[in-house]
Amino acid sequence: MTVHDVEETVREVEHEITVAAPAEAVYRLIADVANWPRLFPPTVYAERVEGDDREERIRIWATGNGEVKNWTSRRVLDRAGLRVDFRQEVSTPPVAAMGGAWIIESLPSGQCLVRLLHDYRADDAEGLAWIDEAVDRNSRSELAALKENAERGLAAEDEGLLCSFEDTVHIDGTAKDVYDFINDAHLWPERLPHVDSVRLDEPVPGLQSLEMDTRSKDGSTHTTKSYRVTFPHRKIAYKQSTLPALMTLHTGYWTFTGTATGVTASSQHTFVLNTENVARVLGPDATVPDAVAYVRTALSTNSLATLNAAKAHAEGRG
Numbered sequence: 043m044t045v046h047d048v049e050e051t052v053r054e055v056e057h058e059i060t061v062a063a064p065a066e067a068v069y070r071l072i073a074d075v076a077n078w079p080r081l082f083p084p085t086v087y088a089e090r091v092e093g094d095d096r097e098e099r100i101r102i103w104a105t106g107n108g109e110v111k112n113w114t115s116r117r118v119l120d121r122a123g124l125r126v127d128f129r130q131e132v133s134t135p136p137v138a139a140m141g142g143a144w145i146i147e148s149l150p151s152g153q154c155l156v157r158l159l160h161d162y163r164a165d166d167a168e169g170l171a172w173i174d175e176a177v178d179r180n181s182r183s184e185l186a187a188l189k190e191n192a193e194r195g196l197a198a199e200d201e202g203l204l205c206s207f208e209d210t211v212h213i214d215g216t217a218k219d220v221y222d223f224i225n226d227a228h229l230w231p232e233r234l235p236h237v238d239s240v241r242l243d244e245p246v247p248g249l250q251s252l253e254m255d256t257r258s259k260d261g262s263t264h265t266t267k268s269y270r271v272t273f274p275h276r277k278i279a280y281k282q283s284t285l286p287a288l289m290t291l292h293t294g295y296w297t298f299t300g301t302a303t304g305v306t307a308s309s310q311h312t313f314v315l316n317t318e319n320v321a322r323v324l325g326p327d328a329t330v331p332d333a334v335a336y337v338r339t340a341l342s343t344n345s346l347a348t349l350n351a352a353k354a355h356a357e358g359r360g
Contacts, residue, residue, distance in 0.1 A: 051163065053170065055177060058157045059185040063192045065146045065154035069124045071192055072144050075100045079281050079293045080312070081191045082184055086110055086269045087279040087295075095119055099131070103249070103271045105283070110249040110269050124148075136169025137162060158185055198314050205334050206312040209342055211349040215356030217298040217305045221275035223352040224296050227252050233351055236344055238263060248272045252280070258340060287319040288337050307352060309345035313337060 061068055071077045073095075075088040084104040091099040096119055103112040113134065118127040129141035142160040149155055160177050164170035198204040213220055223233070227250075228242040238255040250270040257263050267284035279295040286292075291314040299306045320333045328336075 051170070052161055053163070053174065054159070054161045055174075055181075056157060056159050057178075057181040057185055058155060059189050060149070060153055060155055061189045061192050062153050064152065065124055065148040068154055068156060068188070068192050069121065069126075069146050071188070071195075072126055072146070073119050073121070075102070078102065080195060080291060080314075082187050086281045087271045093117075095121070103269075105269060109245065110251070110271070112249070112271075136165045136172055138165050138169075139163045156185060156188060195314075202330055202334065203315040203317065204312070205315070205338055206310070207338060207342070208308050208310040209345045209349065210306060210308040211346070211353055212301075212304060212306055213353045213356050214304040215353070215359065217300050218275045219356035219359050220305055220307050220352045221278070221296075221298045223355050224278055224298075224348070225272055225274075227254070227270075230254070230348075233355070234348060236347055253284070256344065259343070285316075287323050288316050288333060290314045290316045292341075305356070307349055309349060311338075311341050311345070313341070 071081060075090060078085040078088040082104070084106065086103045086105060088100060088102045091101050091114065093099055098117050098119065099114060100117060101112060101114045103110055105111075111134070114131045115128045116131060117129075120126070124146040126144040127141070128143065130137075130139070133140050140160070140162045142158065145157040145159065147155045147157070158181050160181065162173055162177065164173050195204070228240055230237040230240050236257050238257055240255075241253040242250060243252075244250045248271065250272065251267065252270055253265065253267040255263050255265050264286050265284065266282055266286065268280045268282045270278055270280040272278045275298055277295055277297050280293070282289075282292040292311065293313075294309065294311040297306075297308045297310070299308075315330065315334055315337065317330065317333075320328050320330070324333055324336060
């Protein structure tokens with residue numbers, strides 16, 4: 043097979059899984075890319091760049107082999123048909139082109155069948171073999187994650203295990219100064235009393251891995267690792283990949299919005315409680331609401347400490 047033949051060969055593959063959730067609920071999870079960090083472990087952040095609920099451009103940041111990659115795709119959303127078609131705008135070698143579709147079908151049992159279709163071309167024969175393996179591996183893991191998180195996620199909302207909240211501080215300063223304070227996490231041990239140490243890596247501008255040791259009010263220390271996506275001087279989104287014992291998921295973002303009198307800085311968190319560790323961490327009498335309140339308080343305390351330190355920093359520069 044020549045290189046030309048490989049480039050002209052379009053491979054079409056299909057994977058499927060049964061999910062114990064209503065088809066429309068699963069469609070909504072897939073259609074709204076803001077859900078993807080919750081659904082798929084590799085996805086750090088995803089957003090709609092432009093479009094509406096029929097056609098859109100989306101951008102996705104996801105981990106692969108310990109690195110964060112990003113790409114932009116165009117999608118066609120068919121709510122009535124429970125189908126989402128996608129196509130990468132610019133593919134990364136060895137992928138010459140990549141597209142496909144999510145198709146959700148209702149089953150008489152009340153469950154649904156999710157089919158994930160891919161079609162792709164490669165630059166050469168070796169690349170085609172690499173894509174074959176990657177698509178098969180990733181499709182199986184994505185469908186398994188969709189099943190687990192759709193079923194657990196819907197249950198988490200019903201059982202009160204999912205919590206989202208936001209803390210906001212108004213600052214008499216510039217968005218740039220506040221953004222820089224949050225972005226320069228390698229300086230946090232000098233600036234934030236609850237941070238013992240930080241290991242920050244930014245292999246390419248805007249994509250960071252952040253590992254840090256933080257101290258709780260009870261004196262215990264916790265090591266966490268996050269991947270961060272930065273948008274100067276507007277937003278920093280992140281997802282924790284190494285989690286404390288009481289969480290199975292933690293995503294969030296910092297936002298910086300200029301106002302007539304300065305800047306509004308906010309810290310948003312979304313987490314899912316890990317019920318298996320509640321008794322071990324908080325004692326045998328602790329309830330789920332107790333544990334959710336404990337985690338929320340811990341996260342909020344650290345966020346507000348960081349925001350107030352950023353406030354002092356930015357206002358001190360004025």
